[in-house]
Amino acid sequence: MTLIEILASACLAVGVFFFFAGTVGLLRxxxxxxxxxxxxxxxxxxxxxxxxxxxxxxxxxMIAAKLALVWFLAVFAAGAAAQLVARAALRTGDEP
Amino acid sequence: MLAVIIAKRAALFALAWLILTGAAPGGLVVGAAAVIAATAVSLKLLPPSPRQAKVWALIALIPGFLWRSVLGGADVAWRALHPKLPIHPGWIDYPVTLQDGTARAMFGAQTSLLPGTLSAGLEGATMRIHCLEVSDRTRDELARGEARVARALSQQPESGENGTDG
Incomplete structure (x- = not known):
């Protein structure tokens, strides 16, 4: 394995870890x-x-820029959606 | 001023198009049409504010924002995985002094990515913020976040102008 491959794999593993933690939070x-x-x-x-x-x-x-754009749009959409869900949950009560 | 705003927005859309298509020559004509259409729609949906958006000040916010969103993710991951689930959720009603809807939306989005805070929208000029840990530190952090947005979007934080829009 080259250094690049190790670095890329490490980033992917850390990313998967945070998705896992987010899902655990969603459940707990x-x-x-x-x-x-x-x-x-x-x-x-x-x-x-x-x-x-x-x-x-x-x-x-070029691919990195496209990926960064994808990330930005996803974060933007997630932030907006979270605010809307939070606001809707305020109106209808707080049951999970 | 309007011409500058149109140019800024068109440049932003053009950049997004070039990144998405890898600047493929075959897509440039369609791209030009898309940029013009997107700029027109943006002027309709997001009318320019009389208060100037400082592009460089906004770009300067990015590193700090990224770092704090890393802290926010790490913080919530730690709380979720901790056996004792160390959260004490509560609400802070934060009086927002930002005037423009765009600035308020940006503050809300930023707040939702900071450690422990989540915006649940505005009631008048009060932002309802859900916190995993209600403390004075959280309040200070909110005030600092708002000040950063205010500087980049030329809002006047001390004025008592409380619009109901936004």
Whole structure:
């Protein structure tokens, strides 16, 4: 394995770890709003590391830029969706 | 001023198109049409504010934002995996002084990625923020986050102008 491959694999592994932690949070946290914390923050970070790992793996500026754009749009959408779900859950009560 | 705003937005959309298509020559004509259409739609959906968005100030926010969102993800991952589930959820009603809807939306989105805070939208000029840990440190962090957005989008943090829009 080259250094690049090790670095890319490490980033992918860290990304998977954060997706895992986010899912554990989704299952363990007691209410809708706490669960949203886990989803937005941990998954955002997980995707960031997977994008980073994929960028390192391909080693191409254009692909890296496209991946970064994908990450930005996903974070933007996740942030907006989280706010909307949080607001809707306020109106209808806080049951999981 | 309007021409500058149109140029800035068109440049942003053009950049996104070039990245998505890998600047393929066959896509440039379609891309030009898409950029014009996207700019027109953006002017309709997001009318320019009289307060200037400082592009470089916004770009300067990115590293700190990335770092804090790493902290936010690590913090929530730690809490989720901890056997004792160390969270004490509660609410902070935060009075927002930002004037523009865009600035408020940006503050809300940023807040949701910071450690322990999640925006649940605005009621008038009060942002309802859900916290995994309610503390004075959380309040200070919110105020600092708002000040950063205010500087980049030329908002006047001390004015008492409380619009109901946004």
């Amino acid at each position: 946290f007691p209410d809708v709003h706490s669960r949203l914390h886990a989803l937005t923050k941990a998954d955002n970070l997980g995707l960031a590391f997977i994008v980073l790992g994929a960028g390192i793996h391909f080693g191409d500026v």
